[in-house]
Amino acid sequence: MITMSDIIREGHPTLREVAKEVKIPPSLEDQETLKSLLEYVKNSQDPEKAATFNLRPGIGIAAPQIDVSKRMLAIRVTNEKGELIEEALFNPKVISHSVEQAYLTSGEGCLSVDRDVPGFVPRYRKVTVKGFDINGQLKTLKLRGLPAIVFQHEIDHLNGIMFYDHINQKDPFKPIENAVAIDR
Template structure:
């Protein structure tokens, strides 16, 4: 089981690397890694397990965050209509996106960043993601709202990009013209 100590912190060089593609089919070790990423995110949202093991709650986790520079992400969250998005993906890729942007009113956080970094993080309002599931199935997901933001945050990790790189340094809460404000 992954623990908070397994998650590397901001400043670690792996977080700034572009992660390597996972060759298909994935190795048994890669499967175990992706399963453990998804297990962590699910466990971190279960209050009993989270307090028992000292897990910080998260809705997504990328392999580089556990010092594995490979293109794997896990996401487990509900959208505003109560639909569950629970995926472990190999080689996720944004294949299309809206012109319109969106941001979380509360800002974004990250399991690799201990302090709060306030500010609006501009993202695409809608994206289409392609990837390969834990079961080896090729899928295409059309996402909007919180799921779209979460997938973009995790895919950024695969490219060495941190969420705060998107925050306007001069004016972190500068209104984003025409963007959809998403409450969480």
């Protein structure tokens, strides 16, 4: 089981690497890693388990955050209709996106960043993601709003990009033109 002590923090070199593709069909070891990523987000959202295991709540996590430089991630978040989106994927890729952007009014946070980093993070409002599930089956997901933002945040981890790399350094709260503000 992944705990907070397994999560590496900003400054660790793995967080700036481009993660390697996972061979499909996935090995048992890779499947176990992917399962543990999803288990972390599930457990971290359960107040009792989070307290028992000292877990910081999260809605997404990528393998590089546990010092595994492979292209895998897990998210667990509700969409604007209140439906639970729970996905764990190998080799996820954004294959298309909207022109329209979105951002979280509260900014973004990260399990690997132990400080508040104020500012708006521009993301695409809608994305289509392709990847392989735990059994190596190809999946295509059409996401919008918060789930789309979370996927983009986690895919950035697979490419060695941190969320604050996207923040306008001179004016962190500069309005993002033609973007939808999402309250969270």
